[in-house]
Amino acid sequence: MNDAIAISAAIPGTAVDRPPGPWTRICRVDEIPRLGSRVVKPRGKPAIAVFRTADDQVFALHDHCPHKGGPLSQGIVHGRQVTCPLHGWNLGLDDGQAAAPDVGRCATFAVKVDDGAVWLAL
Amino acid sequence: MNAPIPSSAATSVSTASSAPASPVAGAAAKPRLVMVGNGMAGCRTLEELLKIAPDHYDITVFGAEPHPNYNRILLSPVLAGEMKLDEIVLNDLAWYADNGIALHVNKKVVRIDRAKRLVIAEDGTVAPYDRLLLATGSTPFILPVPGNELDGVIAYRDIADTDAMIEAAKTRRHAVVIGGGLLGLEAANGLKLRGMDVTVVHLGPWLLERQLDEVAGHMLQQSLEERGLKFLIPAQTEALIADESGTRVRAIRFKDGLEIPADLVVMAVGIRPNTALAESAGIHCNRGIVVSDTLQTFDPRIYAVGECVSHRGIAYGLVAPLFEQAKVCANHLAHYGIGRYQGSVTSTKLKVTGIDLFSAGDFMGGEGTEEIVLHDPAGGVYKKLVLKDNKLVGGVMYGDTADGPWYFQLLKDGRDVHEQRDRLIFGQSLAGDAGHQGQNSAAAMADDAEVCGCNGITKGTIVKAIKEKGLFTLDEVRKCTKASGSCGSCTGLVEQIIASTIGGAYTPAASDKKPICHCTDHGHEAVRRAIREQHLTSGAAVRHFLEWKTPDGCEKCRPALNYYLISTWPHEAEDDPQSRFINERAHANIQKDGTYSVVPRMWGGLTTPAELRAIADAAEKYDVPTLKVTGGQRIDLLGVKKGDLPKMWADFAAAGMVSGHAYGKSIRTVKTCVGSEHCRFGTQKSMDMGVKLERMLFGMWSPHKVKLAVSGCPRNCAEAGIKDVGVIGVDSGYELYVAGNGGIKTEVAEFLVKVKSDEEVKEYAGAFLQLYREEGFYLERTVHYVRRVGLDYVKRRVVEDGEGRRQLYARLIDALKDLPDPWLERVQGAERYEFSTIEV
Numbered sequence: 001m002n003d004a005i006a007i008s009a010a011i012p013g014t015a016v017d018r019p020p021g022p023w024t025r026i027c028r029v030d031e032i033p034r035l036g037s038r039v040v041k042p043r044g045k046p047a048i049a050v051f052r053t054a055d056d057q058v059f060a061l062h063d064h065c066p067h068k069g070g071p072l073s074q075g076i077v078h079g080r081q082v083t084c085p086l087h088g089w090n091l092g093l094d095d096g097q098a099a100a101p102d103v104g105r106c107a108t109f110a111v112k113v114d115d116g117a118v119w120l121a122l
Numbered sequence: 123m124n125a126p127i128p129s130s131a132a133t134s135v136s137t138a139s140s141a142p143a144s145p146v147a148g149a150a151a152k153p154r155l156v157m158v159g160n161g162m163a164g165c166r167t168l169e170e171l172l173k174i175a176p177d178h179y180d181i182t183v184f185g186a187e188p189h190p191n192y193n194r195i196l197l198s199p200v201l202a203g204e205m206k207l208d209e210i211v212l213n214d215l216a217w218y219a220d221n222g223i224a225l226h227v228n229k230k231v232v233r234i235d236r237a238k239r240l241v242i243a244e245d246g247t248v249a250p251y252d253r254l255l256l257a258t259g260s261t262p263f264i265l266p267v268p269g270n271e272l273d274g275v276i277a278y279r280d281i282a283d284t285d286a287m288i289e290a291a292k293t294r295r296h297a298v299v300i301g302g303g304l305l306g307l308e309a310a311n312g313l314k315l316r317g318m319d320v321t322v323v324h325l326g327p328w329l330l331e332r333q334l335d336e337v338a339g340h341m342l343q344q345s346l347e348e349r350g351l352k353f354l355i356p357a358q359t360e361a362l363i364a365d366e367s368g369t370r371v372r373a374i375r376f377k378d379g380l381e382i383p384a385d386l387v388v389m390a391v392g393i394r395p396n397t398a399l400a401e402s403a404g405i406h407c408n409r410g411i412v413v414s415d416t417l418q419t420f421d422p423r424i425y426a427v428g429e430c431v432s433h434r435g436i437a438y439g440l441v442a443p444l445f446e447q448a449k450v451c452a453n454h455l456a457h458y459g460i461g462r463y464q465g466s467v468t469s470t471k472l473k474v475t476g477i478d479l480f481s482a483g484d485f486m487g488g489e490g491t492e493e494i495v496l497h498d499p500a501g502g503v504y505k506k507l508v509l510k511d512n513k514l515v516g517g518v519m520y521g522d523t524a525d526g527p528w529y530f531q532l533l534k535d536g537r538d539v540h541e542q543r544d545r546l547i548f549g550q551s552l553a554g555d556a557g558h559q560g561q562n563s564a565a566a567m568a569d570d571a572e573v574c575g576c577n578g579i580t581k582g583t584i585v586k587a588i589k590e591k592g593l594f595t596l597d598e599v600r601k602c603t604k605a606s607g608s609c610g611s612c613t614g615l616v617e618q619i620i621a622s623t624i625g626g627a628y629t630p631a632a633s634d635k636k637p638i639c640h641c642t643d644h645g646h647e648a649v650r651r652a653i654r655e656q657h658l659t660s661g662a663a664v665r666h667f668l669e670w671k672t673p674d675g676c677e678k679c680r681p682a683l684n685y686y687l688i689s690t691w692p693h694e695a696e697d698d699p700q701s702r703f704i705n706e707r708a709h710a711n712i713q714k715d716g717t718y719s720v721v722p723r724m725w726g727g728l729t730t731p732a733e734l735r736a737i738a739d740a741a742e743k744y745d746v747p748t749l750k751v752t753g754g755q756r757i758d759l760l761g762v763k764k765g766d767l768p769k770m771w772a773d774f775a776a777a778g779m780v781s782g783h784a785y786g787k788s789i790r791t792v793k794t795c796v797g798s799e800h801c802r803f804g805t806q807k808s809m810d811m812g813v814k815l816e817r818m819l820f821g822m823w824s825p826h827k828v829k830l831a832v833s834g835c836p837r838n839c840a841e842a843g844i845k846d847v848g849v850i851g852v853d854s855g856y857e858l859y860v861a862g863n864g865g866i867k868t869e870v871a872e873f874l875v876k877v878k879s880d881e882e883v884k885e886y887a888g889a890f891l892q893l894y895r896e897e898g899f900y901l902e903r904t905v906h907y908v909r910r911v912g913l914d915y916v917k918r919r920v921v922e923d924g925e926g927r928r929q930l931y932a933r934l935i936d937a938l939k940d941l942p943d944p945w946l947e948r949v950q951g952a953e954r955y956e957f958s959t960i961e962v
C-alpha cells in the first residue's frame with residue numbers, strides 16, 4: 001500500500017451515513033486480505049465489515065445485508081461490490097446500494113488509510 | 123398515421139447536417155461510424171459495440187421510419203390488441219442522446235459515395251464515414267398482379283402498416299391475407315380479433331410449408347378454422363379489383379375465376395433483402411449484401427448485418443441469428459478482431475395466443491435421417507423428431523410445445539440421444555432430463571403462477587419484463603428479474619416463457635459455448651482449454667490472457683476459475699481463498715443467522731465411542747444448540763460461532779478427526795451398509811470398501827459435490843442407485859454405477875462396469891471421477907456432465923481404454939497426494955484473520 005491518503009468512502013457522489021466521527025484505528029491495511037474483509041465489533045454497536053479491494057481501496061459497510069441480514073463480511077469481493085453469502089445480492093462497497101434487480105441499501109461508514117493504517121469513523 | 127411513439131411524424135432529431143457534434147467536448151477526432159437502417163439488427167450492433175468500446179466512434183444513424191428503434195416482432199401482439207405501440211420501443215430517443223448518437227429519423231439514405239466516403243439522404247443531408255454499417259432490413263414482396271397499387275392493399279412490415287390495418291378494421295369488413303406463412307397468419311389472427319371477416323389465401327400445398335410438415339400444417343389450419351378464419355388453399359391470385367372510385371380495392375379474383383370481396387388486402391408472400399442502396403453503390407450483392415464471417419462486405423470499410431445480408435448464401439429472417447451477427451460485427455468494429463459468425467440454426471414459433479406450434483432445424487427429414495412421430499389427432503397433439511447419426515437435427519411440434527426449447531437445446535448441443543431414444547418423443551420429464559423444469563406448458567400457465575420458487579417470481583412478472591424492457595435472452599431475464607438465477611431448476615420453464623413471448627427470436631446458446639458470466643464471452647470449455655494449453659496457474663493470468671472485461675472477475679467466475687486452476691495444475695496453481703465461497707473459505711457451512719455448522723468426517727459412516735465422546739464434549743463446550751444426524755451418515759453440529767471454529771477443530775484433531783468437507787464442491791460422503799461383515803445377505807465387505815474409497819478421495823475438489831455409496835448386495839441399503847458413484851456388491855465382485863443424483867431432480871445412476879476386486883473398484887471409480895474433474899464444468903454434477911458427453915464416451919475412456927484409465931487414476935492419486943486436513947491447517951494458523959474479529 002502506498003502512503004497516499006485515500007478517504008475511500010468519501011469519494012464524491014457517494015453516501016456516507018455517519019458524519020466522519022472520532023477516527024478509530026482498526027488495523028493495518030495488510031491485515032485485511034486483498035479482495036477480503038475483516039469484521040470490526042465496536043462496543044455496544046452492530047458489527048461493521050471493512051473491505052479491501054484489489055487496488056487497495058478500503059470501504060466499510062454495516063455487516064448486515066438489507067435483504068435478510070446476511071453477514072456481508074463473509075461475501076466475495078469483486079470490483080467495487082460484495083456478494084452477500086446467503087442469497088447472492090450484490091452491494092456497492094462505496095454507496096451500499098443493492099445492484100438491480102434487487103432494491104435496498106446498506107449503511108456505509110467513512111474509512112481512511114493513513115501511512116498503512118486503516119481508520120474508521122465510528 | 124402518427125403512432126403514439128415519442129418521435130412520431132417528421133420531426134427529425136438530427137443535430138447537424140454534416141458530421142455530428144462530438145459528444146465529448148474537446149475530444150480528439152474519433153473515427154466516424156455511420157449506420158443506415160435504424161432497425162433491430164443495426165441497433166443491436168450499436169448496443170454491443172457501446173458495451174465493449176463506448177468511446178470508440180462518433181456515431182450517426184439514419185432511419186427511414188419516423189421512429190426510434192422498436193421491436194418489430196411485437197407488431198403482431200399490437201395488431202392482436204394485446205399490446206400498445208408505445209410498449210414496443212426498444213431504444214427511446216434518450217438512449218441515442220445518452221450515447222452521443224446523432225439520430226436522423228424519417229430520412230432515407232439514397233446514395234453512398236464510396237470514393238469520398240459519404241452517405242447522402244433523400245433530403246440532402248450528408249454524413250461522412252470512416253466505417254459504414256448497412257442494416258437496411260428487408261422489403262416485403264408485392265405480387266406483380268393488376269391492382270396491386272390500389273388503396274387498401276398493404277404489406278405487413280412496420281408501424282405504418284400495422285396502423286393501417288388497425289384503422290381499416292374499424293370501418294371495413296372483408297380482409298384477405300395473401301400468404302399462409304408466419305407473418306400472414308399473425309396478420310390474419312390480429313384482423314380477426316379486431317372483428318374483420320378474414321380469408322387467408324395460400325399458394326403452397328399447406329400452411330407454413332416452410333416450417334411445418336403436412337400433418338402439422340393441416341392440424342394448424344383446422345384449429346384456425348375453429349377460430350373463424352377462412353382458407354383458400356391452394357389458390358393463385360390473378361387480380362385485385364377496384365371499387366367504383368377506381369382507387370380502392372373491392373375484391374380479389376383468382377386464376378380459377380373465383381372472386382371474393384376484399385376491402386383490405388394484406389400481402390405477406392415473402393420478403394426480399396433490401397439491397398437497393400448497396401447495389402446502387404456497386405457493393406457486391408447476391409440475394410442479399412454478401413458478407414464474410416466478420417460481417418464485412420466486399421468494401422472492407424463497409425459492414426452489413428440483418429435481413430439485408432447474405433451470409434454463406436443464406437439470408438436470415440428471424441432476429442436470433444441477426445443478433446448473433448450483431449455481436450460479431452460489433453466485435454470487429456471495436457477492433458477486437460475475435461469472433462466469427464458461422465451461420466445459425468433457427469427455430470420458429472407462431473405468435474398466435476392459444477396456438478402452440480414450434481419447429482426447428484431440418485424437420486422434413488430425408489436421405490440418411492430417421493423420424494420419430496407421435497400423432498394424437500383427437501388430443502390435438504403432433505410431434506415429429508428427425509434424427510441423423512443419433513443426433514437430433516430437426517423437429518416439429520404442434521399442440522404441445524412445452525419441450526420445444528429442450529429439443530432445440532439438444533439439437534444445438536449436438537448431443538448424442540440414442541440412449542434416450544425410446545423416451546425422447548415424450549419430452550424432457552419422461553426422457554429423464556433435468557429438474558422440475560418443463561412440466562407446465564409455459565403458454566398455458568396463469569400469469570400469477572410461480573415460476574421461480576427460490577425468488578418468488580411469477581410468470582406475469584417475467585412476461586412483463588420481457589415486453590417492457592425488450593429482453594431476448596435467458597441472461598437478460600435473469601439479470602432483470604432474478605428468475606432462475608438461484609438454484610436454476612426452473613431454467614427450462616423460463617426459457618419456454620421467453621420463447622412463447624418473443625417467438626423465434628429466442629435461441630439458447632449451445633451449452634458449451636455459454637459465457638461463464640458477464641465478465642467474459644468465453645464459455646467453460648474455452649477457459650479450461652486455455653488454462654491447460656497455456657499453462658496458466660493463477661486467476662489473474664487467466665483473466666489477463668482471455669481478456670476478461672472486469673479486473674477481478676465476479677462471484678460467479680472467480681470460484682470457477684479457481685477450481686479449474688487447482689484441478690488442472692494440482693500442487694502448482696495458486697488456490698485463492700478469496701475466490702472461494704465462504705463455506706469453502708471457512709471450511710464450515712454458513713447458516714441463515716451467520717453462525718456455522720460443523721460436520722466431522724465419519725469414514726464410511728462408521729464411528730467409535732471416542733469420536734462420539736469428542737463430539738459430545740465439543741457440543742457442550744461450545745454451546746452448540748443443535749446436534750443432528752445427517753442424511754450422509756454422520757453428525758452435524760449446527761449453530762457454531764465463527765470465532766469458535768478453530769478451537770473446536772483443535773479438539774477434534776486431538777481426537778483424530780478431520781474435516782467432513784460437508785461445505786465443499788468436493789468429496790462429501792461415502793455411505794455404506796453393514797455388508798457381509800454382519801448382514802445375513804451381504805456378499806461383499808461394503809463398510810470396508812466404503813472406508814477405502816473415502817480415504818482415497820479425502821480432500822478431493824470437484825466441479826460440484828461428489829457422493830458415493832457402497833452396498834453389500836443388490837438390496838442396496840446404502841442407496842447406491844442415486845449416487846455420483848454407486849458400488850453394489852454381488853457374489854462375483856462389484857457392479858459400478860455412475861451419474862446418479864438424489865437432489866433437485868432424482869436421477870438413477872447408470873451401469874458402468876462390473877469388476878472383481880477392491881483394487882479395481884478404486885481404479886475405475888477413481889478414473890471416472892478424475893475424468894469428471896478434468897472435463898466437468900463448474901457446478902455441473904456428474905449426472906449433467908455424463909449427459910453432456912454421453913455415457914458411451916465415458917465407457918470408452920474409463921472401461922475400454924485400459925491404459926487411459928490407469929493414467930486417469932494415476933493423475934487423481936497424484937492430485938490427492940499429501941493433501942492436508944484443512945481444519946488442521948486453520949488450527950495451525952493458516953488464514954487466521956478469517957476467524958478473528960477486531961474489537962474496538
Ligand code: SRM
Pocket residue numbers: 711712713714719721750751752753754755756758784790791827829844845862863864865866867903
Ligand atoms: C446437513 C444435510 C441435511 C441433513 O441434515 O441431513 C444437508 C444440508 C444442506 N444441503 Fe444437502 N444436505 C445433506 C444431504 C443431502 C443429500 C442426501 C445425501 O447426501 O445422501 C442430498 C441428495 C443427494 C445428492 O446430493 O445427490 C442433498 C442435496 C442437496 C442439494 C441438491 C444437489 C443437486 O445436485 O441436486 C443442495 C444444493 C446444492 O448443492 O447446490 C444441497 C445443499 C445443502 C446445503 C449445503 C445448503 C447450502 O448451500 O447452504 C445445506 C446446508 C445446511 C446447513 O446449514 O448446514 N443439498 N443433500 C445433509 C448433509 C449430509 C452430509 O453428511 O454431508
Ligand SMILES: Cc1cc2nc3c(=O)[nH]c(=O)nc-3n(C[C@H](O)[C@H](O)[C@H](O)COP(=O)(O)OP(=O)(O)OC[C@H]3O[C@@H](n4cnc5c(N)ncnc54)[C@H](O)[C@@H]3O)c2cc1C
Pocket residue numbers: 158159160161162163164184185186187194195196197198229230231232257258259260278279280305308396399427428429430438439440441442444471473624625626627628
Ligand atoms: C409482424 C412481424 C412479426 C415478426 N415476428 C418475428 C418473430 O416472432 N420472431 C423473429 O425472430 N422475427 C420476427 N420478425 C422478423 C424480425 O422483425 C426481423 O427479422 C428483424 O426486424 C430484422 O431486423 P433488421 O434490422 O435486419 O431489419 P429491420 O428491423 O426491418 O430494420 C431495417 C430498418 O432500416 C430502414 N431502412 C431501410 N433502408 C433504409 C435507407 N436507405 N435509409 C434509412 N433507413 C433505411 C427500414 O425503414 C427499417 O426501419 C417479424 C417481423 C414482422 C414484420
Ligand code: SF4
Pocket residue numbers: none
Ligand atoms: S433441503 Fe437441504 S438445502 Fe433445503 S432446507 Fe433442507 S437442508 Fe437446506
Ligand code: FES
Pocket residue numbers: 065066067068069070084085086087088089
Ligand atoms: S441476506 Fe443477503 S442476499 Fe439474502
